Amino acid sequence: xxxxxxxxxxxxxxxxxxxxxxxxxxxxxxxxxxxxxxxxxxxxxxxxxxxxxxxxxxxxxxxxxxxxxxxxxxxxxxxxxxxxxxxxxxxxxxxxxxxxxxxxxxxxxxxxxxxxxxxxxxxxxxxxxxxxxxxxxxxxxxxxxxxxxxxxxxxxxxxxxxxxxxxxxxxxxxxxxxxxxxxxxxxxxxxxxxxxxxxxxxxxxxxxxxxxxxxxxxxxxxxxxxxxxxxxxxxxxxxxxxxxxxxxxxxxxxxxxxxxxxxxxxxxxxxxxxxxxxx
Numbered sequence: 001x002x003x004x005x006x007x008x009x010x011x012x013x014x015x016x017x018x019x020x021x022x023x024x025x026x027x028x029x030x031x032x033x034x035x036x037x038x039x040x041x042x043x044x045x046x047x048x049x050x051x052x053x054x055x056x057x058x059x060x061x062x063x064x065x066x067x068x069x070x071x072x073x074x075x076x077x078x079x080x081x082x083x084x085x086x087x088x089x090x091x092x093x094x095x096x097x098x099x100x101x102x103x104x105x106x107x108x109x110x111x112x113x114x115x116x117x118x119x120x121x122x123x124x125x126x127x128x129x130x131x132x133x134x135x136x137x138x139x140x141x142x143x144x145x146x147x148x149x150x151x152x153x154x155x156x157x158x159x160x161x162x163x164x165x166x167x168x169x170x171x172x173x174x175x176x177x178x179x180x181x182x183x184x185x186x187x188x189x190x191x192x193x194x195x196x197x198x199x200x201x202x203x204x205x206x207x208x209x210x211x212x213x214x215x216x217x218x219x220x221x222x223x224x225x226x227x228x229x230x231x232x233x234x235x236x237x238x239x240x241x242x243x244x245x246x247x248x249x250x251x252x253x254x255x256x257x258x259x260x261x262x263x264x265x266x267x268x269x270x271x272x273x274x275x276x277x278x279x
Contacts, residue, residue, distance in 0.1 A: 001115060002122040010123060014186030015220070015230035018119075022225045026110060027169050030250060033106035034135045037096055041072040043089050064199060067267045068099045077142040091139050098267065101133035101252060102276060111252060116165065117278040120254060123163055123229060127257030128277040131155060131267050136249045138177050143241025145177075148211035151253060152232035153192045153203075155265055160190065161256035162232035168222050169248035177241035179220040179228065182212040186231035196266040211235055 002010070010016045062071065078085055078092035085092050100107035111133065120128040132155070137143070155162035172178035189207040212235050220228055230236065241247055255261060257275075269275040 001118040007122060010229070010231075013183040014234035015181055015183075015228060017220060017222050018227045018229070019223060020225050021115075021227035022110070022167055024225065027224060029106055030110050030135075031169060031248060033104065034096060034248075035090065037070065037104075038072060038090055038093050041089070041093070043074075043085060043092070061199070064196075064201075064266075066098050068269065068273055070096060070100050070103055071098075072096050075137075075139055075142045076144050078139075087142075092142075093137050093139070094144060095137060096135040098132045098134060100135065101130055102273075107133060107135075107250075110250070112279055114279055119165075119229065120163070120278065125161065125163060125254060125256045128254050129257045129261075129275045130252050130254050130277060131265075131269075131275060132251075132253040134251045136247075136251065138238070138241045138247035138249065140176070140244045140246050141242060143177050143247065145240045146238045148235055148237040149192070150190060150233050150235055151230075152190050154194045155232065155253050155255055155267075156190075156193055156262040157255050157259040158262070159259055160232050161259040163254050164228075164230050164232070165252040165254060166228040166230070167250040168224050168226045168228070169250055170224050170246060172220070172222050172226075172247050172249065173245075174219055174221060175243040176245045176247040177238045177243075178222070178247070179236055179238050180214075180217045181220055181230065181234055181236040182217050185212060185216075185235040186233040188233065188235075190233055191235075193264075194266060195264045197264065201266065211237075 006016055073094045074092055075094040080086045101111040151164050152160050152162050189209055191207045191209060193204045193206055195202050195204055
């Protein structure tokens with residue numbers, strides 16, 4: 001799947017951008033299904049507000065119960081002072097998560113791809129295991145910031161193996177909140193670990209190394225259909241979307257089954273719902 005030059009680029013930078021990985025038809029099918037899920041969602045479930053800025057806001061039963069099912073989460077800025085939505089429900093959802101790749105036939109079809117299995121092997125995953133899926137809307141005007149972080153924080157393995165597969169479902173630009181990353185930053189330490197013990201969550205600080213800024217980070221602008229793959233230790237973030245254009249994306253978080261998956265990661269599976277690969 002990858003050339004030797006692309007593999008070297010991934011090892012050096014911690015990420016790679018692959019244009020035209022998914023077709024317009026595949027993207028349209030996924031977007032249509034996401035629209036159906038949102039349309040069926042009851043907006044009275046106010047507890048589903050997602051924040052990556054204030055971690056304690058995710059510490060509730062609604063979030064914890066989304067680990068192995070499908071739930072919608074509102075943008076933080078979706079509600080006015082009166083507690084009512086400021087715009088239509090379809091323009092208020094931050095994301096859908098976290099097991100569409102296993103539970104929904106349309107998302108499963110998009111995520112089950114022999115090319116992804118081959119790509120995972122090229123990226124060093126001997127036994128790809130897909131733990132989480134998220135459909136991210138990055139709504140126009142109110143699309144929330146996603147603070148600097150590393151995905152290994154949420155999917156700790158020994159050794160570190162989590163790899164993110166990020167599909168652009170619309171053009172991702174500076175204006176609508178594209179990803180930013182620090183080239184080579186995956187060679188640094190893991191800064192935080194998100195731990196779950198029953199119904200309790202906490203963030204453990206592992207390193208005080210500061211997060212990057214725009215002097216070292218680069219924007220990962222890309223066209224719809226592109227696939228961005230990045231290492232679990234790569235620092236990345238996205239700015240708020242204040243533009244009138246949304247930035248839909250779909251992400252999968254994948255570890256290597258040959259590594260030891262932490263029992264304190266927030267998503268766990270057992271024999272009744274086993275973790276699966278791409279095919």
